[in-house]
Amino acid sequence: MLENSYVFKIQRYSIHDGPGIRTTLFFQGCPLSCHWCHNPESQAKPLKTNGEDMDRVAAGLMEEIEKDLIFYDDSGGGVTFSGGEPLCQPQLLFRLLDQCREKEIHTCVDTSGYGDAKILLKVAKKVDLILYDIKLIDEKAHKQYTGKSVARVLDNLKQLSNQTAAVRLRFPLIPEMTDKDENIDRIIVFLKEDTIYRDIHILPFHRAGEGKYQSLSMKNYMEGIQPPSKKKVLNVKEQFESSGFSVTIGG
């Protein structure tokens, strides 16, 4: 597997990061530090490498991406750029998106929405589907649980809503953090008033990232927190649906 300092992990046969069978590239580096992050190792910025040729890095990654073409074609899958935050590495991301388009490989960018608007809008023109997280609407809570202000995330989404790009909104359902009725109601109001989006995917918290925190000597805020009950997930689904949203559970 050709992983490097820009992409810390390549996951083949990903089936929860967009349609069909996909290869997911996890980009290194993220401006947020969400308490529930499944990939805490991705938060640090990529190591500076002196003048590495981005074309060469992209070519190596394309080789990995193209290995599973037959599976993409059969299942309507493709490649997902996730992270970390892919918007943090626009040079690499643009190259990969361009080359995938040229080779007719379906692309998704999985973003927190916390990035430069110009980069995001440029991505929107090159990508087939944006997976966009909406987590918390309250500024204070957003800062507390992700480390950064929510304004940029909301503003970027409004701008995206004026474009033609396909967007799939994803709401991580995190016990005691994003699962409050008030948060969900305010997300609904925001989406209805300021965006065109009426579909949402609920991603219930799971404990896959748990072991990593200890080995990275990082604080695990989720210690002892159980995944939401089936009933809770259905209640949230109902909450969105009663406001006219179409809801899917899972990626």
Added chain:
Amino acid sequence: MNSRIKNLRTKTREKEVTVSHERANLITDFFKTHVSINESIPVQRALCLKHVLENKKIFIDANELIVGERGPEPKAVPTYPEICLHSLEDLEVLDSRLKVPYKVSEETTAIYKEKIIPFWKGKTIREKIFAAMEDQWIDSFNAGIFTEFQEQRSPGHTAGGELIYQKGFNDLKTDIEQYLENIDFFEDKNALEKKEILNSFDIAADALIAFANRHADELEFRAKGEKDSKQKLEFENMARVCRRVPANKPETFHEALQYYWFLHVGIITELNPWDAYNPGRFDQNFYPFYKRDIENGTLTREAAKELLCCFWIKFHNHPAPPKVGVTAKESNTYVDFCLINLGGVTKDNQDGVNELTYLTLDVIEEMRLLQPSSMIQVSRKNPDRFIKRALKIIATGFGQPSVFNTDAIIQEMILHGKSVEDARKAGASGCVEAGAFGKECYILTGYFNLPKILEITLHNGLDPRTKKQIGLKTGDPKTFDTFEQLFDAYKTQLEHFIDIKIKGSNIIEQINAKYMPVPLLSLVTEDCIKNAKDYNQGGARYNTSYIQGVGMGTIADCFSSLKYNVYDEENISMEKLLDALKKNFEENDFLLYRLDQAPKYGNDNDYADEILKTIFKVFHGLVTERPNAKGGVYRINLLSTTCHVYFGEITGALPDGRKKGVPFSEGISPVQGADRCGPTAVLKSVAKIDHLKTGGTLLNQKFLPDFFKEKKELQALVHLIRSYFKMDGHHVQFNVVSEETLRKAQKYPENYQDLIVRVAGYSDYFVDLTVALQEEIILRTAHTSF
């Protein structure tokens, strides 16, 4: 499940397996007193079968709808002393071993001691075979270079075609008469032999009709004495069925099932052919009867299901014949490899999935029995919902059904010279072996130990375990300057051992042709009547002999490690490596780490996969198209069943870092735990083998249960299978179980009596497996869902 089926299912599951002396006793009587030396061998064999079927006990359970047992009662397994003779010690081992015992009564032991052993000692096929083999065959066999399928069981590996659903035995007798009349005693120098053969078929037909009539008699008798009117009617109806088939062509669904079942019992009573026998393309053969009965209003879906359940029970009543010698100690399964084929295409190349396919899948799920085993054939013409229905059964963690590629099987058959129609009617039997059902004698000759031959190459022809120079002197590997020199030496050794194997198998085929004809199996295998030749003489339309390559993943990783570490990167000298192998890597963790850095098969990495392709090409080239003794040719397939454990046991440490005695990779799966890039990478690697040039490959994939949990996961699996099949993959099977569960089952077997796992081409109870096999399954990489 209704109470009838519940009752039968409980009985067949709980009944103890016993060794029955009934058949051995009857055939001994026959050969002692009834046989005339004036009769030809084929006629003797047919009369012997007739004697058994006319005199064995008739068993009918009051709950049954389909009747006929091989033994005097369910799960009483006969022996075949004319093929191989159990010693008193063998019987004791079978009776007393902890896992998978066959209970032996004092009466059976006494009869064996006084009658069976004294009569058959020195007369068995097994003894004939070992006496006929040359020293180098014996040495290679003892060293574990290959196994021999025919040393304890007769040639088989065949499945029923559509013939019996078109003709009754009386029709076949008319055909025989016709061909008898046409024998040319003026010009044909084999005329007399042909006459004897056709006569033997005719006697075998009478024998099975007589067997059915005995059941009809018994059922009529019971009907007369029965007071309960419903039961009385049922007996009368069953008696009518038994009176009609196999003498006549079946007219109803019930008759078709009963016809097949009598034939099945007849064939596994005649001898103990490998894989028992098999109803072949189940939903294709039985659908016309089902459809007609449903349309006539003489059958309901529920009644059809009940008949199918009864049919399933019959298979489960018949465990595999018990082994002798070392294999009696080690062999650990009751499974006899009947493989029900569902789906695929019709003979005119349309989607073959029908209502009966789905009904049968319901039966498989509900019965949840190890026997018969089941598979789905997936053609690109079959709908996704068919695959999903099967995946839902697989998800319950019972290893069935396995999944086969119809489009690949058809191509394999055509490439092997079969007609397009015969190819479309083909399927897989046993574990994964493709064949033209009802028209081909495709026997497996033995497993072939590919990694062991590397060990011998590295020792310049010497087997370090038996200390015998069984190979050629291809040179001291320390003197090889290039990888190519090493690989050439391996090729030379491989060719040497393949020659030994093929020579031996040709002799064994001639022994079986001469001494062990099978008139009943021949009668229902097309073109034996037309050719007036026995199945074991090459009478079938197609005759193929297979050698099964074992340890593909292990041998690929070994050569990858040698190329990478010794020649390309020069990380380690050949001398040091050989020394480490000799010491089984003791205290050499750094070297093991180095060896582990070499690219490994199963990761979609061309370095290792190209090596695998080369090995395949060489093995295929050395075997394929060489003539066998039946007018056909040799081919290869790639499966190991459980032989990768035995072959691993007798092989020392290897250059991929595998320690002495550890099991090899199984089938064409990567080495346990060496595949680290997920299922798509495994499938890509595995598909680099040219599957179409084989007669079957076996791929095992272990998935954690979350892989199967929701619609989305199932849909992705459908695509995964479709993509693999687009790449011409032959077969894939799934184990859906977590390591945690398996570990718990090892610790507390009493709580996991029902835990079923996929072993190789079959499923078995996990707690019944040997510890080595349990460990091997646990070590296989488990794919998780992302």
